[in-house]
Amino acid sequence: MALCFLLFFSCSTQKQPLVSSLKYDILFGNDYGGASFQFYEIITEQDEFTILLTDDMIKPYVKKDDIEKNNFILINLGEKKSKGYTIKIQKIEERSDKIILTIKEIEPKGNVVQTTTNPCFVLKVKSKKPIEINGLP
Template sequence: MKKIILLGLVLTIFSCSPTKVVDEPKSLYKVLVSSDYGGAAFQFYEVISEQKEFNMLLGDEEIKKFVKPTDIQTANFVLINLGEKNSGGYKVDIKSVTELSDKIIVDIEEIKPDGMAMQAITNPYCVLKINSKKPIEFK
């Protein structure tokens, strides 16, 4: 009986070796919200980098669950509106977000409906969180 307990104790000690915790690299950007409805009536891209503008994001029910009040110190946020469209099927596609030594380049594409699309007024938009405070350019 003592041998079984001793064997169990030895196995427990060796099986409880410390595990190495590896931090996953932080992604450069994340799409927080993307929708066919809810955007503005005209097309524009806006970088949200000021506290006053950021407070609007914190007040949005859909977005605030992805954002912490301290994020404005380490990240920029981008609002992309495609404007009013006369049918469904339009989408915002983030082709790439590239970090250079002095800036971030966001490459955006408007995806148009292919074939038949629902006849309805839509306002596609997207909100990105970019984990950098560098200036942002759109391509």
């Protein structure tokens, strides 16, 4: 069953963002298993996280207590006409009140298999601050 629910800090008085070395991991990425439409979901609470723990494709990459110190983001790129679509984390900013994450969808290059796919990804952000995402609808 496809999972259909689906990362800093500034010391300046001007609240200028600081490009951070905040840790994140792309836990999972697959050409199949995502939704037919593009969306993302920020997972911050245990009840939302339980969905990841029960998904056969994702559960090998997460532990039950991971949600206590981390946030997760489920990204679905929607229906695509070929394999090879992926994401790139372009920039992460940590502010005193939130994390701003800029994500870009990367199209495949060269010869690719022409088949309908539904790429999906799960990111683990090693922070509990609220997350704002740019670059995705």
